Amino acid sequence: xxxxxxxxxxxxxxxxxxxxxxxxxxxxxxxxxxxxxxxxxxxxxxxxxxxxxxxxxxxxxxxxxxxxxxxxxxxxxxxxxxxxxxxxxxxxxxxxxxxxxxxxxxxxxxxxxxxxxxxxxxxxxxxxxxxxxxxxxxxxxxxxxxxxxxxxxxxxxxxxxxxxxxx
Amino acid sequence: xxxxxxxxxxxxxxxxxxxxxxxxxxxxxxxxxxxxxxxxxxxxxxxxxxxxxxxxxxxxxxxxxxxxxxxxxxxxxxxxxxxxxxxxxxxxxxxxxxxxxxxxxxxxxxxxxxxxxxxxxxxxxxxxxxxxxxxxxxxxxxxxxxxxxxxxxxxxxxxxxxxxxxxxxxxxxxxxxxxxxxxxxxxxxxxxxxxxxxxxxxxxxxxxxxxxxxxxxxxxxxxxxxxxxxxxxxxxxxxxxxxxxxxxxxxxxxxxxxxxxxxxxxxxxxxxxxxxxxxxxxxxxxxxxxxxxxxxxxxxxxxxxxxxxxxxxxxxxxxxxxxxxxxxxxxxxxxxxxxxxxxxxxxxxxxxxxxxxxxxxxxxxxxxxxxxxxxxxxxxxxxxxxxxxxxxxxxxxxxxxxxxxxxxxxxxxxxxxxxxxxxxxxxxxxxxxxxxxxxxxxxxxxxxxxxxxxxxxxxxxxxxxxxxxxxxxxxxxxxxxxxxxxxxxxxxxxxxxxxxxxxxxxxxxxxxxxxxxxxxxxxxxxxxxxxxxxxxxxxxxxxxxxxxxxxxxxxxxx
Ligand SMILES: Cc1ncc(C[n+]2csc(CCOP(=O)(O)OP(=O)(O)O)c2C)c(N)n1
Numbered sequence: 007x008x009x010x011x012x013x014x015x016x017x018x019x020x021x022x023x024x025x026x027x028x029x030x031x032x033x034x035x036x037x038x039x040x041x042x043x044x045x046x047x048x049x050x051x052x053x054x055x056x057x058x059x060x061x062x063x064x065x066x067x068x069x070x071x072x073x074x075x076x077x078x079x080x081x082x083x084x085x086x087x088x089x090x091x092x093x094x095x096x097x098x099x100x101x102x103x104x105x106x107x108x109x110x111x112x113x114x115x116x117x118x119x120x121x122x123x124x125x126x127x128x129x130x131x132x133x134x135x136x137x138x139x140x141x142x143x144x145x146x147x148x149x150x151x152x153x154x155x156x157x158x159x160x161x162x163x164x165x166x167x168x169x170x171x172x173x
Numbered sequence: 174x175x176x177x178x179x180x181x182x183x184x185x186x187x188x189x190x191x192x193x194x195x196x197x198x199x200x201x202x203x204x205x206x207x208x209x210x211x212x213x214x215x216x217x218x219x220x221x222x223x224x225x226x227x228x229x230x231x232x233x234x235x236x237x238x239x240x241x242x243x244x245x246x247x248x249x250x251x252x253x254x255x256x257x258x259x260x261x262x263x264x265x266x267x268x269x270x271x272x273x274x275x276x277x278x279x280x281x282x283x284x285x286x287x288x289x290x291x292x293x294x295x296x297x298x299x300x301x302x303x304x305x306x307x308x309x310x311x312x313x314x315x316x317x318x319x320x321x322x323x324x325x326x327x328x329x330x331x332x333x334x335x336x337x338x339x340x341x342x343x344x345x346x347x348x349x350x351x352x353x354x355x356x357x358x359x360x361x362x363x364x365x366x367x368x369x370x371x372x373x374x375x376x377x378x379x380x381x382x383x384x385x386x387x388x389x390x391x392x393x394x395x396x397x398x399x400x401x402x403x404x405x406x407x408x409x410x411x412x413x414x415x416x417x418x419x420x421x422x423x424x425x426x427x428x429x430x431x432x433x434x435x436x437x438x439x440x441x442x443x444x445x446x447x448x449x450x451x452x453x454x455x456x457x458x459x460x461x462x463x464x465x466x467x468x469x470x471x472x473x474x475x476x477x478x479x480x481x482x483x484x485x486x487x488x489x490x491x492x493x494x495x496x497x498x499x500x501x502x503x504x505x506x507x508x509x510x511x512x513x514x515x516x517x518x519x520x521x522x523x524x525x526x527x528x529x530x531x532x533x534x535x536x537x538x539x540x541x542x543x544x545x546x547x548x549x550x551x552x553x554x555x556x557x558x559x560x561x562x563x564x565x566x567x568x569x570x571x572x573x574x575x576x577x578x579x580x581x582x583x584x585x586x587x588x589x590x591x592x593x594x595x596x597x598x599x600x601x602x603x604x605x606x607x608x609x610x611x612x613x614x615x616x617x618x619x620x621x622x623x624x625x626x627x628x629x630x631x632x633x634x635x636x637x638x639x640x641x642x643x644x645x646x647x648x649x650x651x652x653x654x655x656x657x658x659x660x661x662x663x664x665x666x667x668x669x670x671x672x673x674x675x676x677x678x679x680x681x682x683x684x685x686x687x688x689x690x691x692x693x694x695x696x697x698x699x700x701x702x703x704x705x706x707x708x709x710x711x712x713x714x715x716x717x718x719x720x721x722x723x724x725x726x727x728x729x730x731x
Contacts, residue, residue: 017354021301025293032294062481069478075298075318078354 009038010064011090011161013169014053014071015078018044022076026053029074035059035067039092039158046168050078054090054160081169083161090161094139095121096130099150109149116142127152135159174339177305177331178207181269184312185213187346190240192216192231192598194224196251198244200284201271203336216594216627219619221248223591225255226617228266230592233578234553235599236391238265238320245271246284249330250291254585256326257295261582262412263389265324267315268292274334275303289330297325305338309346317350322357323476324389357475361492366500369447369471369488374506376445376469378514379405382428385412385581386450386474386494393574395498396449397421403508405447406518408436410457411562412581413450415571418550425518426527429457430716431563434525434725437716439518440465441723448472450494453483454582463721473497527567529710530729535683537561537636537706541568543686544606544634547694552604553578553596557589557613559643561636563712565608575600587616593631594624604632604694611637611661618669624699625673632693633677633701638708639663646711650726670701677701 016022023042030037038056045052057067064082071080096118100106106128113120113130116138122129132142136159143154163169175183181204185193192214197205208215218224221243228239243252249270259266273282278301289299298318300311311329319327373379387396387409393416400407400423407417408425417424428436440446446468451457458464461483471488472480480489490497529538541564548554550572556562556579571577578596580588593607607614614635624631636642641659648656667677676696678689680703693700713728 021289024290028293062485066478066482073476073478075352075355 007058007060008064008084009056009058010082010084011088011159012055012057012068012071013081013083013161014055015045015047015169016051016053017076017078018049018051019076022051025074025076026071029070030057030067033066033070035063041158041160054158056159079169083163087164088161089164090135090159091133092136092139092157092159093131093133094143094154094156096132096143096146096151097153098128098130098146099126099152100128101126105149109146112142112145118142175342175344176203176207176336177302177308177338177340178203178336180305180308180340181312181331181336182207182211182213184309184346185240186211188238188312188316190238193240193242194218194227194231194595195242196221196224196244196248198248198271198284200245200273200333201242201248201331201336203333204242204269204271204331214598215242216598216623218591219622220617221251222255222587223594223617223620223623225252225266225268226258226585226588226591227595228268229255229259229264230555230578230595231599232259232264232266232595233592234575234596236575237599238267238316239595240267240269242269243271244284245273245288246286249288250286253291253295256292256328258580258583258585258588259326260295260297262385262580263324264326265319266326267319268326268328270328270330271336272301272330272332275332276334278332288328292328295326296328299328299330301330302332302335305335305340306344308335309344313347314350314352318352318355322355358477358491359475359493359496361473361490361497361500363500365488365490366497367504369490370501370505372445372469372471372488373403373405373447374508377511378443379403379445379447379511380425380439380443381405381407382410382440382446382448382451383407383413383416384410384449384451387413387416388574390450390475390494391574392450392495392498393417395495395502399498399502399505402502403505404511404515406439408432408440410451410454410581411566411579414566415574415577418572419570420572427566429722430459431567431712431714432722433527433567434714434727435518435521437714437722437725438521441721442517443468446470449498450474452479458483459716459720459722459724463723525727528729528731533683534707535681535686535705536710537564537704538568539683540634540636540686540704540706541565541608544690545569547687547690548604548606550576552576552606553593553600555579555589555593555596555605555607557607557609558584558586559610559613559641560638560646560710560712561608561610561613561642563643564636567712586613590614590617590631590633591620594620594629597629597631605630606632606634608634608636610642611635611639611664611666612641614666615664621670621673621675621699625675628698630697631699633699635666635701635703636706637666637703638706638710640708643712645709649709649711651717666701666703675699675701677703679703679705681705
């Protein structure tokens with residue numbers, strides 16, 4: 007079992023997300039995260055899907071994705087040099103004069119931004135790979151995390167070439 | 174101005190649609206009003222499920238796209254079983270449903286249901302049309318997607334205001350279908366084909382395992398030619414029956430759960446399995462690890478996702494069966510001698526033929542055999558689901574593709590009778606027989622009204638055992654004869670038919686079988702035969718669930 011990162015170009019149309027998500031649940035495939043948004047081609051969207059399975063399973067996932075009429079191209083970039091990032095927003099309890107300084111120090115080390123300050127809490131914005139975000143989350147837990155949102159991973163292949171948009 | 178309804182009907186005409194099976198209602202009224210002016214044939218069924226099955230039966234018998242039509246909500250939902258049936262067997266059907274006006278979508282409006290959501294897992298693609306300007310393109314795409322590549326059902330959901338909305342008259346239909354996300358592969362990879370051919374020439378014990386993909390692709394002739402020239406025996410799936418004549422010396426018959434012993438033995442012992450247009454379904458393979466355990470496997474299929482799905486494949490070839498087999502015939506090399514393998518198969522065939530007790534009692538196998546001898550392959554045979562289906566698959570001698578129509582993947586009881594109505598419109602000159610169980614026939618028995626109204630000459634053979642026979646068989650074998658809710662009381666089907674103005678006979682002895690069938694053939698119009706068969710006759714051979722396919726229960730042996 008291994009996490010695979012799939013970069014999937016799809017038609018930018020109503021219903022595409024539910025078709026993709028539905029295919030995963032229907033066939034019992036494990037999806038770790040799915041992030042979707044517009045991309046460099048005006049009427050297409052790019053999804054970054056992190057799926058977990060053995061080789062045969064991931065092969066099936068790719069084939070079943072390709073079968074969807076709205077899916078234009080599927081690229082498995084797991085074994086290609088790529089950079090992947092997630093964004094997380096974390097709301098942490100802080101005591102003025104006490105834990106607040108510690109949390110700000112931790113944020114600094116992780117190069118997280120503080121994007122909101124209230125009397126007894128801070129909101130941190132952090133980007134990085136999942137490992138980094140997990141580490142930050144673990145460190146902050148002792149102070150009390152009241153809310154946490156993660157985007158799911160997005161990724162691009164390193165170097166000058168883009169992923170071509172034809173099948 | 175041209176309304177959406179008119180654009181739809183013109184689109185259907187442009188696709189060459191001959192007949193629509195449908196049922197009206199509030200949300201599809203504008204389309205029905207347009208049909209009133211049209212020359213297109215519309216058959217009013219008695220239940221929308223039958224419309225979907227009839228469109229499917231038409232598609233299977235003709236090779237063209239079948240069309241069904243319903244209103245929104247309950248009408249659309251009644252199509253669902255039929256759409257799922259077509260999906261599982263890769264049958265090209267376009268289903269058109271009315272929908273509440275766009276302004277009410279998502280409002281739980283009267284007779285609203287999210288039919289595109291409901292059918293997403295059972296259609297190849299579906300559309301909810303929200304702009305009349307898209308409609309012409311949508312109709313073209315729907316037929317294109319449905320009928321090409323690996324065929325399948327496509328649904329078009331059409332809100333009522335879109336049916337009424339006007340578009341300037343001169344709006345032309347789009348010339349081409351351009352779908353960048355849908356480009357099926359038809360030609361097989363040349364090097365893979367050569368590898369497969371080398372293996373086929375060298376193998377000592379090869380078997381071809383052919384399925385519904387051969388029928389869909391129209392590749393029967395190529396299959397038989399390749400098998401003959403390479404001297405390779407052929408076994409077919411339930412869906413593949415008819416792709417090689419049953420009496421062809423290389424034919425092994427059907428494999429799998431109720432397949433012939435010799436087909437199952439041959440597959441278990443082969444050293445090369447050439448799988449064409451099949452999907453290694455569990456009813457075929459039994460315990461998958463023990464399926465063709467010593468064989469290298471070549472798999473030819475138009476759907477890449479089928480290759481390697483259930484079983485690792487040595488030589489995958491993605492492509493259309495006909496195109497790939499043609500390429501194989503052109504490039505093949507003569508095989509080595511395979512006398513020993515042919516001898517072995519002959520021994521199996523002699524030792525383990527299909528057999529049943531011939532003691533004068535009215536048994537279903539006898540009835541199917543008589544029908545087969547009478548019709549000599551010149552008929553379309555449509556089955557229901559259960560024992561009736563398996564006995565027909567085993568004992569009817571199919572000689573041509575598209576003469577055998579059955580719900581294989583979904584196994585839908587109630588499929589056969591309405592599918593037979595559809596088949597008639599595809600092959601109007603050919604007799605169409607339905608082989609039914611008393612249970613299945615009662616699932617869409619209301620279609621007697623349709624065949625009566627349009628005088629559709631479907632001949633119904635009811636193998637009446639007053640049981641849900643196949644389920645009873647499992648209860649007998651695996652549940653210690655505890656027949657929990659599988660007994661059906663006797664029904665006088667001839668009287669029911671008579672109430673619709675349809676002729677019929679009840680048959681209780683072997684002597685009456687042939688005369689009843691001849692009477693059916695001589696009757697101009699539908700006909701119902703109620704055969705009172707031995708109630709506890711079983712289907713054998715049988716591979717118990719979870720067993721390897723060579724671990725068969727034999728049943729009766731002479
Ligand atoms: C719609 C549907 N419901 C239930 C089943 C499960 N099932 C499979 S075979 C069978 C019995 C069929 O009985 P009948 O039509 O009388 O045919 P027989 O087996 O007696 O030939 C049943 C209930 C099914 N295949 N389809």
